[in-house]
Amino acid sequence: MNNRRGYLPSYGGTPQRLPQQIVQRGPLQNQQQQQQWLRRDQVEEEKRVTSEDAASSSQDWKAQLKIPPKDSRYKTEDVTATKGNEFEDYFLKRELLMGIYEKGFERPSPIQEESIPIALTGSDILARAKNGTGKTAAFCIPALEKIDQNNNVIQVIILVPTRELALQTAQVCKELGKHLKIQIMVTTGGTSLKDDIMRLYQPVHLLVGTPGRVLDLAKKGICNLKDCTMLVMDEADKLLSQEFQPSVEQLIGFLPPNRQILLFSATFPVTVKEFKDKFLRKSYIINLMDELTLKGITQYYAFVEERQKVHCLNTLFSKLQINQSIIFCNSVNRVELLAKKITELGYSCFYIHAKMLQSHRNRVFHDFRNGACRNLVCSDLFTRGIDIQAVNVVINFDFPRNSETYLHRVGRSGRFGHLGLAVNLITYEDRFSLYRIEQELGTEIKPIPPQIDQAIYCK
Template sequence: MSGFSSLEINKKLISAVRDMGWKEPTPIQRESVPEGLLGRDLFGEAQTGTGKTGAYALISLGRVKAGSQLPSVIVLTPTRELALQVSNEFRDLCKYSGHRVTAIYGGASYGTQIKTLENGCDVVIGTPGRILDLHGKEILNLSAIKELVIDEADRMLDMGFIEDIEKIIGLTPEDRQTLMFSATLSDDIRSLAKKSMKDPMEISVSHDTPATDLVKQYYIETPRSKKVDILRDIMANGNPKMLIFCSTKTMVDDLYDGFSKEGMKIGAIHGDMPQLRREKTVKGFRNNRMKVLVATDVAARGLDIDDIECVVNYDAPVDPETYTHRIGRAGRAGRTGVSITFISNREDRRIPSYEEFMGMKVERVTRKQIPRLRIDNPELKALHADEIIKEQPQVSHRKKVDATATKDVVIKADMVVLSLNIGKSSGVTRTDIVSFVAGCASIPEDSIGRVGLSAKGSFVEVEASRADDIIKAVNSARFNGKRVKAGYAPQKERCKDKLAKNQ
């Protein structure tokens, strides 16, 4: 731990860093933390994956005492997902210090957030709109703020938050410390920094991302029809924790539906999914309740998880900067990672563009070489050795993923699957199904599990204890004028049960 000890952070934070598995500080942490602990304003050019969250968390937690009634630290983020991820990292770092952390953002219940603030907290992390909303209701008091952090400032300006940010800055004490981070340094960003900061130290590590040093990059030339089979080969090599990028929501759904039907514990996120469902999925992936997450670029923006072992570009991105951001999800916190990109015949010019942008080579491999690649990370396996992680079921290399839902749906122990007589032919989406069922039965959307769609029907995973009430509520409702019929879906016979019968 001599690496983090050299940053002059206190023993409680060092202990938390050790428990998180961090070995050495990243460049932005080495440059910013010692100066930040002295109270200097900092202006950092840093992309996701450079360790910037850890940098400003170590600074702010190292400078404020725990146990305050009014918040001492406020962190502004552009999205709800990022607010949750930042709050999780803060909580991990607060393991021994006793700081209380809360995330506040739109689209969630006021009640819990208000209660937390009224009970007192040290760190508030949230989106500008909800922060101003709760301040306007005289629930959030910013008069005791000592540390103001503005994360992903460029994204917040792009999203039109400049006026909200300036209002929040004006509500905090003038003698605060301000830490601002942005992936780019536009004139608008510099103008905001000039108005809100005092003689800031400028740090730039925007291009010093984990992709350049810590991620071993491969690509495989393959027709689209073979991609799923190759993906299975990668999954079978050490059972790595894997993030799979697709270019469309439909492709995300296809992979999720197909592998889910085979019994694999897999997650998926894209923009059409309800917010609460996305949050629940990301939390499950972070906590290793699932080892595979399929996502679009938009849904994965701000996703900051340190223990991803492998990134698969199922669809190769056109933009080399997007490629760099994607593969940078592996190789976090000083650990090595692997990226594998599928390239079709018409995409053969993309690899040279990636290489030119990064100034390094991407190695070509064949499918036969996959079993010989080291994809999983032994260090991460050892780090999670004490956690209860259910291994993925063996997935046949011959069986094709079919995204068409059928009535043979896997039922989990505490969940049951219901069938509804509305499907794609009724113009329904998964989001529509979730909203419809939740509305009919007066249950929260995040209590609903997986949703499958076929042409004429849909299948919804719900809590077993509520199933009868949900069926009754749905059967008395209509969707777009059509009377809906709901009932229990037949349970799929598991492979091991079939084998037992044949013995």
């Protein structure tokens, strides 16, 4: 059958004429069709380019980072004995990963490997790990990950026992979260309450502070904690001492029922069990403490009379390769007197203790951290969590009275698996304390040799 253009065969075999507007396409229809094709081609091209950009950006974002020089110092298995996880394994926000790598973190330390994934599930944690093994990042990273930056309410509180540790912890949070739009505030006693009140009128997502000040702001109704779903307690053993525990427990009463509590410390007192049973629900217990002292710290004692101590210290300064040192005394008066003696001997020296003005303490802490001075004399105020990587020598000018204080003092050197040296000046009265602390910590404090090999604390 002749089926010319414009006709279709009918069932009866008679040709039927199609409607004219369907049969003949005018210039307008052709133009519209071409435009549709062009649009479709453009959309497909845009999709292809976008997917290629996404693929390349997923590979290139790391290359754009300002990563600090690699730390080539020797590290002990306190931080190297990991399962081999990477930070990217935890599905963290890209912006948070950028902050982690730009802070110089390469891969998680053992305490970070154990804590981060559990904290991200919302579970309570009781974590025990040595000083200087990365505990701060172990709770800061999940805290920053879980904050909704579009919700301008306090979502995380980090409690610490001292003002210096509050400033340091907030600084770590700011550095890790520098690519996130998260507002971080520090509040501690000894600073202007009015300034804190004014600051809380602005958005705050993460609050770092000491228990008394945070509780004071909560009681006044200025610090609204009804949306705060995570409470972190760093140096938890100190926060559960008689000095702080009542404030901490009152503060928990201001949090919502679905709050998550994370406790981190190197040592835990007996009181922690009662606290855990009362406030933590199905908590995970992480214990990475097969031994208490850091593997990288070599410990010596020098047997001296009280009147020989300054002379002995002078000898140590002349013989040791000190990058930075922290020297501990048992009282505020002795801190100032010793700092004066060290300066008279011709060595650069700062001092810090609890009776100084907060602004002065902040200045000393900041300058010492930035390397403005080689030696710092201090009281036990400075034993908690203070992380100054350059410190490779700790000297107990006065021997501490208990093993817990000793552990925290010597933990100021050998940070993050590096090598360090602890030298203890022991008098006749200290000999029993030395023996007791060795037994309680399961460690050995050896007599100081005439020459100390630099390789054991400078590698």
